[in-house]
Amino acid sequence: MPSEPSIDAPSSSPDLDAIYEELQRFRAGFSTLSMATCGPDGEPEASYSPYLEVDGDLYVFVSALATHTANLMATRRASVLFIEDEATAAHPFVRRRLTFQCRVEEIAPESDGYAGILDLFETRFGGLVATLRTLTDFHLLRLHPERGRYVKGFGKAFAIDDVEIARIRHIRESGR
Template sequence: MSSEPSTDAPSSSPDLHAVYEELRLFRAGFSTLAMATCGPDGEPDASYAPYLEVEGDLYVFVSALSTHTANLIETGRVSVLFIEDETRAAHPFVRRRLTLQCRVEEIARDRDGYEGVLDLFETRFGGLVKTLRALVDFHLLRLHPERGRYVKGFGKAFAIDDLELARIRHLREIGRRGVPGDDSAA
């Protein structure tokens, strides 16, 4: 791990297709996602869950005994975070991260597609899922990304504006203050 983060601003417009491919591969490297939920009373909750991605949607299979499950079902909203492992990051201040704002929908047990998604969970996560499938307190939830933000360093933040996460725009220097040792903000 280097001792100081790079604060170099991009010298030209980034190749947004390359950024999209990079964030797609980054997201594919995770088997769990971090979730920020909020209860109807406004009480926040941070948690995580194993997930699957199917056709651009993220699926979690979670217990009603967990606070986040009630929050997800009651509010229908979640913020999802994928963040680079600290041991791989160039510096703690510049860990790559992808945040997605998602709409939540419960997939009923009798609905088309329910069994297929759980079969994929079982293939990816093993026999424990077979046991969990039989428990009535577990719910299959679809997290549909509506927008997001991908940050890969100082001055390297990208907004993701469409439902398929394929339209990306570079966030300009608006609101950026000078970083010590960074002459690019001048």
């Protein structure tokens, strides 16, 4: 049984630069992301995919046979989640987590950069990617984070209002 989590009062002025660096290190520890998509009919879908980050964008190489791919292509929106492993978390209620609301764009095979991104996928994830590259149902998608939220515990939640310029702020409780 996990120990009881402490409910800390928010500090008066957290070091936002340090928090932003912390969330960057946290995100760097993942090779997959969890994502929530929604179909044109409004039906939600939870899934995951291996990903790469290049210049702040998240790239996934996904099959058209997967429901999440159809949703991503139709709505051009996704929510992405990085969450601390249960085995290392102090308590299930206080798992560190980072979410992003993303705009989605398909990268066409003939586009500049397409081959380079897939080369990076192959370097990171191995020879299976070489096989996947030959399959016509796979699509390279760029998930561009627009805003997000980083939660590191009770009273320690931070809004990322603009991912591109790293504008982050502490979310103050407005009462209960």
